Amino acid sequence: MPDAKTPAEEPQVIVREGTVYKIAVLGDGAVGKTSLLRKHVHKKFEKNYIPTVGVNIAKHNVKLKLKGGEEKEITLMFWDIAGQPQFYMLHKIYYNGSNGIIFVFDITRPETFTHIKDWHKECVKYGLEGIPAILVGNKIDLAGERKIIAPMAESLAKDLNLPYFETSAHSGAGVAEIFAKIVEMIYGYYRKGA
Ligand SMILES: Nc1nc2c(ncn2[C@@H]2O[C@H](COP(=O)(O)OP(=O)(O)OP(=O)(O)O)[C@@H](O)[C@H]2O)c(=O)[nH]1
Numbered sequence: 001m002p003d004a005k006t007p008a009e010e011p012q013v014i015v016r017e018g019t020v021y022k023i024a025v026l027g028d029g030a031v032g033k034t035s036l037l038r039k040h041v042h043k044k045f046e047k048n049y050i051p052t053v054g055v056n057i058a059k060h061n062v063k064l065k066l067k068g069g070e071e072k073e074i075t076l077m078f079w080d081i082a083g084q085p086q087f088y089m090l091h092k093i094y095y096n097g098s099n100g101i102i103f104v105f106d107i108t109r110p111e112t113f114t115h116i117k118d119w120h121k122e123c124v125k126y127g128l129e130g131i132p133a134i135l136v137g138n139k140i141d142l143a144g145e146r147k148i149i150a151p152m153a154e155s156l157a158k159d160l161n162l163p164y165f166e167t168s169a170h171s172g173a174g175v176a177e178i179f180a181k182i183v184e185m186i187y188g189y190y191r192k193g194a
């Protein structure tokens with residue numbers, strides 16, 4: 001209630017807190033990591049494949065609506081990491097200090113699904129185990145080319161203890177949901193220590 005007569009000693013609601021969270025977006029080359037971010041942040045889709053060189057960092061502010069009507073703005077820094085093998089030696093530096101992870105594979109390319117275990121193992125090796133993370137099967141618009149059916153992915157997700165989502169960076173299906181989910185998980189996770 002903005003115009004309620006609040007006593008002066010009533011604590012102020014802090015809307016802008018400036019907390020910055022780093023989210024690493026991981027997965028093989030050409031699975032659609034950059035495309036998912038582009039769709040989410042710029043509402044655009046690019047048909048041509050332009051492999052990420054090293055890392056792209058995208059900043060995005062989100063407003064969280066808390067119970068009781070309080071709003072809190074947090075900043076997300078998405079580290080969209082190159083999936084091509086020539087950049088593997090940089091992973092340790094790129095992963096450092098991540099607060100969340102989005103693992104992405106392409107539902108039309110089984111090897112990208114198999115490699116999720118390797119991406120996950122690497123995260124464990126670099127100490128990121130237990131931080132909020134989700135698994136995403138991308139390119140669901142290519143339904144006729146699908147090789148990984150949802151139950152297969154759900155089974156892996158269960159083994160790795162991750163929620164599973166399907167998206168299309170092309171049509172936009174499921175895109176907003178994955179970003180909302182990771183924010184919700186990160187916020188719930190870090191709030192405990194805040
Ligand atoms: N049909 C379809 N194509 C997609 C989708 N997402 C990405 N692509 C295409 O897949 C190719 C690779 O997309 P990128 O987003 O560059 O892939 P990436 O995972 O960032 O690749 P690296 O930067 O090399 O790791 C591009 O040609 C995109 O247009 C999707 O949901 N549907």
Ligand SMILES: [Mg+2]
Pocket residue numbers: 033034035050051052080081082083
């Ligand atoms: Mg990329």
